[in-house]
Amino acid sequence: MSHLRNDLRQRAEELVALYPRKRSAMLPLLHLAQEQDGWLTNEGIAEVAELTDTTPADVRGTASFYEMFHLEPVGKYMVSVCTNIACLLQGGEEMLEHASTSLGCPVGSTSDDGLFTLEEAECLADCNIAPCIQVNHRYVRTTTPETFDALVAELRDGKRDHDIPAHGTLIRVRRSGGLRASKSDVATERADAKAARAKRDEENK
C-alpha cells in the first residue's frame, strides 16, 4: 500500500532504477514526495525509506539537511526573498520586510489562508536582478514593492498556474530516452575500446 499516488510511485521506481545504488535516489524521491504532499509527511518519509532501503530516522535526518525539504506543512507558494550580499546592497532586507507586510505573515511562517510561506533565502544566483525573489523556486524577477504586490495578486487569482505550479513540483519535464544497454554490455564495450587502444599503442611503439 503505497502512500505515493500510482503515477508518482511509478516515477519513484524509475528514479531508483536510474542510479547504481538505491540510496542515491534519496533527493529526487524526497522532491517527489513533496510534489504529492507539498511537504514531507511521515508517510512520505516512510515510503522513501522503503524505496531506498533506509530508515525513517535516516531519511528525516537527511532531508533536514536540505533547505528545500520541509518537515512541516508549508503554503501553496513558497516565497523566497534573498537578502544575501548582492541583494543586501540592492534593498533585499527592505523587500523582505515589504513581503512580510504584504503577505501578512512573519518571515519563516505561513499566511493564515495557507497560500504563502515566506522565507529569507540565501543567494539564489540571479544577482543582476536584485533583490532576487523566487516563488516555488521559479524566478519572478520583481524587484519593487509594486511589482511584488502585482505578482501576489496574480498568484491569488491563479493566473500563474501555467508557470508556477504548487509547491513541491520541481521538474515538470519527464526524462525520456536513456541508456538501454545493460551495464554488462557497456562494460564489454569499454573493455573492447580499451583493448583496441592498447593494441594501437603497441603498434605505435
Added chain:
Amino acid sequence: MTDVKSTVTISVNGRSVEAAPGELLIEAAERAGSYIPRFCYHPRMEPVGMCRMCLVEVDGPRGPTLQPACYIKVNDGMNVVTDSEKVKKAQDGVLEFLLANHPLDCPVCDKGGECPLQDQTLSHGSGETRFIEEKRHFVKPVEIGELVLLDRERCIQCARCTRFSSDVAGDTEIAFAGRGDQIEVATSPTKPFDSVFSGNTVQICPVGALTAKPYRFTARPWDLEQAESTCTTCAVGCRVAVQSSGNRLTRLLGVDSEPVNHGWLCDKGRFTLDSIDGHGEAIDPLNAETRIREPLVRDGDVLRPASWGEALERAATILKDAASSPNGVGAIGGAALTNEGAFAWERFVRQVLGSDHVDAQFGDGLDGGLLQALPKATIDEAANARVVMTLTGDLREELPVLFLRLRENFVQRHNNLIEFSFGPSGLRPVAAVTMPVRPGEAHVVAKALTTNDARVAKESTVTDAQLDEARALLGESGEGVVFIVGRPNFAESAVVMETAIRTLAERFTGAKFLPALRRGNVMGALDMGLGPRLRPGHGYDASCEGRDTLAQLEAMRSGEQTAVLLLGGGLLGNVLDPDAAVTALETAKVVVVTGHGGRTLAHADVVLPAVVQHERHGTVTNIEGRVTNVTPKISSPGSAWNDVAIAAELAEQYGQSLGLDSVELCAKVIEETTGYPALSVMNDLSDEGAVVSRVKERIERRALDPMAFPGIKSTNTVGLAEFSGALVGGPVTTGAPRAVATLEGVAAGRGVEVGHYDAYGLALHVSRRLYDHGIAVQGSPALANLVARTTALINHFDLDRLGLVTGDVVQVNAPKGPLSLQVAMSDETPRGTIGVVFGSLDEEGHDGTTSALYDPTSVIMQMKLETK
C-alpha cells in the same frame, strides 16, 4: 620495489616512534606516550574528524600544518608536534568553541564527574568565558526511547551515537538532523529509539547528552566502586565493569575485550541489573522481581522460611527417597551457574545421587556430544572468516553482541554471509545468499549443499541459484568458512539441525563451527558434564543412558522419576510446553536451587537460595569456549550461599564429602582433574581468559582510554595490565584419560523422518526474542514492558492464498485445541511457515501460546488456519 616495510618510523615531539604502516597517528602517538586530546574519535568506529580537538602539527609540502590526528595515517619519516604553542592554541580554540553553547548544568548532569568535556575543560580550559551571546536552546530532555533520554543542549556533535547506530548496529534509529549550529541528534517521530543496543550510545557519549533512564540520577560517579567481570545474561561472554554504590548495583558498562565484545553490550545485559538488586521490596517467591533471601520449605500450600539446616535436610530426604528407585531422580538446569557451581552439582548428582539424568539445556539446545565433536571457531575467527554460514535464529535477538561482531565482518571487510533463513533476521540486509528454509528441511538443504548437483525437493523454497551461489562460496573443503549453528526453531525436533550440522561437518572438513546456544553459561555447564552423556572437562560417554530435560519431564509425568533437582528457577519460562512441565512438577517432588523468584517456585518443595551473577566468584565459559572470571561486586541479600557450598553441604547430609570446600578449591580440582583452565583464569586477571582446548593466544589488553568508554574507571583489571604469557595445553592434558565425542559417535541411531508437508497447512516456526519471559527480563521493570505481543508471521504468498491481510485474527487448530492469533505479513518468513515468537505475550498478557501449539510427538508441527 618489493621492499614493503612492516613498520614505519615517525617522529613525535622529536622522539622516534615505531608504528605500523597505515596506523592512525592518534594511536601511534598515544602508544608513544603523547596522548592527543579527542572527543569524536573512537577506536571501534571509523574516524570522522568532526570535533577537531586532536589537531596536531604535521610537516608537509607547505611546511607544518594542523592536521587531525584521528584520521591521518602515519607515513615513514612523518614529523609530528603535539605540544607546540600553535597546537595548544588550536586545541584551546576548539574547546572554547565546544563550550560556547554548552549549558552550565554540570551539577545536575549525570555525566558530571566522569565527563571528558568537563575533565578537559578543567585541565586545559581558560577558566572564564569570552562568549557573551545567548546560548542555543532546545527542549530538554527528550525521551527518545524506553531506555534513553536525549539532552540536545549538551550534545557536542561528535557523531559517536549516530555512527554507532548506522555503522555498528546498522539500525539507524538515531541520526543527525538539521545542520550548522542547529544540528541535533534525532529519532523519527514514527519510530522510537528501541534498538537492543541503545545503551551503547549512552556509554560512548562523551558528554551528558544521552543518559540511560535506569541509571539517571541514581548515583554520582565518585561514589561508585567497580569490578571487572563477565556478563552471563547470554552466552557471548561480554566483559563488563560492574559498578555499585554501597551494596547496590548501579550500572554495567562494556569493557573493550579484543576477542569478544569490543566494548559493546546489548540492552538486556546492560539493564537487567535491577533483577538482581533493584527490587528488594518484592517478597512473593513466585514473582520474578523477588530475590530469594532465605531457604524455603513447603508446608501445604505455602513456602515458608526455614533454616539452612532444616531445608538441607528436607532436600536431602526428598532426593534420597527418590534416588532409591531406578531412574527416580535427576537434575535439570545449570546454565546460569559458574563452571565451579556446575562442576559441584555434577559431582553431587552423579556421585552422591548416582544419577546420570542431568541436563543444563531445556530441550531447546543441541546435543552436547555433537558440540564437542565439532572443530570450533572463535568469535574472532567468525568475525574475520571469508564465509560465514548461519543455521541459527535471529542472532540480533539471541546473541546480540555476536551479531555486532559478525555484521562488522560483512560490512567493513565485505566477507560473505550465507543465511539459512528460518524467519526474520537482523543480518538479512548484509547477507550474500539468503536461503529460505522451511521447518524440517534444514538437513535436506545441508545435504544438497554437500553435493554438486543435488537439488532440494521440487517444492522447496530454496532455489537452485541460491544453492549454486552458496556452494561457490563454501568452496571445496570449506576452508576459511565458519558455520554458526544453533536451534532456530524450537517447534522442530533437534535432530533436524543436528543432522544438518553433522552433514556439513563431514563434508566441509576445513570449516569451523561456532555454537549459538544462548543461555548464560550453558557451554560451561556442558563442559562440566551437565548433559546426559557428558563428563567434566569436555568428556563424553557414549554408552551413558542419561536423560535430557524433556525425557526427565516425561518420566516425572509417568511417575518413574519422583524427584527433580532444579539448578536455577527458570524452567517454566524456558520450556516450549510449560503446561506439560507444570504437570511434571506437580507429580514429582521438587528441590530448587535459585537466587530469583519465579512461577516455577509454585511447584517447589524446598528452595535453597543461591548467589547470582555479580555476587559470586568463579569462571564462566562462552560460546567459543573462552573461560573468563566472574567477580562478586556486591554481597547477596539474606543468607544465600554459593552453589559450590550448597552442593557440598547437601552432600554432607549424606555423610559424603565432595572435596570442594571453596570455589577456589573447586577450580583447582577442575583444572587438576581435567586440564580445564578454571583456576589459572581465576587467578590471572591480566588477559582475556583462555579458550578451552586451544593453545593460549597472546591477546594484549588494549590500554584503557577513558574517552573511548567513559565511565569505566581505570583499575588493575581493566587495561594496561601485562600479559602473563602462560600457555594452556590442547585438549585435556591432565587427569584421567577420557573419551571424547566424535561425529560418527554422536550420530549413532539418530535419523530424521520429517514426513510429508501438508499442502494446506503451515509448519510452525518458534523463534526467540531478546526480551522474553525469562527471569532476567521479567525481573527488570526497565525491560519487562518491552516484551512483544504475540503475532503470527506469514509470507504474503500464503496470506494471499488464505485470503488474509495483516491484522486479521485467525483460529489455529493446534494440537491442544483452537487458539486465536493475529497474523502479520512477513516475507522473511519462508512460504509454508507460520512464525511465532517464544514467550511472547497474548492479549491478556499470558505467554501460553507455544504451549498450546506444541506437539512433542512430531518432528515438525503443522497446523491449519481458519479465518474467524
Added chain:
Amino acid sequence: MATLDAPKIVMARADYDDSYTLTRYLETGGYLGLRKALSMFPEAVAGEVDAASLLGRGGAGFPAGRKWSMLRKSPISYLVVNGDESEPATFKDHYLVERDPHQLVEGVIIAAYALQVSQAFIYLRGEFALGLERVQQALNDAYEYGALGNKIFDSDFSLDIVVHPGAGAYICGEETALIEGLEGKRGFPRIKPPFFPAVTGLYGEPTVVNNVETMSNLPWIVMNGGAAFAALGGGRSAGTRLFALAGTVKRPGVYEIEMVKNTFRDLIYDPALGGGITKDRAIKAFIPGGVSAPWFGPDLLDLPLGQDEVAEKGSMLGSGSVVVFDETSCVVRAAWRITKFFSRESCGQCTPCREGSGWIERAMYRIEHGGGRMEDLDLLLDLCDNISPGLAWPPQQTTICVLGPSIPSSVNSAISMFRDEFAQHVNEGGCPFD
C-alpha cells in the same frame, strides 16, 4: 579600456531568445564538437583539453586537463558535473544551464568520451527549477538526436546522463559533499585524504568532478583546438572566463571576457561591462572572487583578472564573482551578512566552523545593531584565527573543508581595512549608514 575582441566561447548564443533549444543549437554549430571528438581517440581529446590549459571554473581553479590526467592510471567510473552554484553573488552557471543547456550536455558527453566513462551525473542546484527542466529537456533531445545513449552517432561509445536535483545546501558545491548528496546522504564533506574524488569518489570509485562552465568550454576547445584557447588570456589563466558582476554597479551581469588582458577596473567601469558605480559614487571596496575571498580596496582595481595575479595579492579569483561596495555601503553589515550566510550553510561537522560561525555572526550582529564593544574586534580576529590559524591566504584551516577558512575572510578584511568604521559603530551605538 577593456579588451573585448576575444571570441565568445560559452556565451556565443547570448543574443538568441531560443538559445536553449536543440534547433537553435544545431543551427549554431551544435554537436559538431562532439562529432569531431568521436572521430578522435579519447586520449587525443583529453590532450586538447590539456593543451588549452583550461583551469577549472568552480572556484579552486585546478587545471581540468591535469585533473583528468591524474586519473589516467586507473579507469574512471563516473563523471559528475558540479552545477550546485550557490556561492553568493555567483550566477554564471545559472546562466549557462538555463540559456545554453545543450552546450553543457555536449561538453559532458565530450568529457565522458575523453575519460571513457559510461555514466555521468549532472548535479544541479535544486533552486534552479527552470534550469533543471531545460537540462532535462536538452538530455531528452540529445537522446532522441542520437547524441546521447546507445552508440552515440553510431560510434562505439555509449553514455547515460542523469540530472540530479540538489535541495538547498551551499556546502554541496564542495565536491566531496556533492558526492555525498549524490549518494543520497547528508552533504557532509568527506575527510581528506584522499584529497581527490579521483581516488575515492562516488561509491568509493574513481570519479571526476567538473564545474558546469568548465564543461561548457569543451565543445569550442575541441572544435577550435586547445592551442586556440590557450592563446587567449595570459599566464596560467588561459582563455575567456565568465565573470559575474554584482553589487552597486550600473550594469550587474555575467560577462565573458579574456582573462589577464582585462583588469577589475575594466570589468567594473567599462561601458560595455559594469558601466561604473551606481550613481557615479566612489568605490569603497570589492570582493574579487566570491564571498569566501578576502576583499580588495580601490588601490587594486588595476590588477589583471588572472588567477595567479589575484593570488599574489592575497585573495582569489574563486568562482569569478565580483561584488562592489560603494561609499554608502556599510562594511559591518556586509561582513555580518556574509558570516550569517556561512553560519546558516555550515554543515555542522567541524566544531570551529559550526560554533565559530554562529558566534562571530552574533557578535557582528551586535556591533551592527549597537551592542558592540571595542574589545569585540580583537575577540573576533582571535576567533577567526582559531578557525584559520594565521589569517593568511591561501588559508590554513582547522576544518575538513574550506568553508571554515572562508568564514574569516570578510570579517578579517572588514576589520583590517575599515577599523574606523567599526569604531564608529561602537561609539555611535549603531550603524552610521542607517
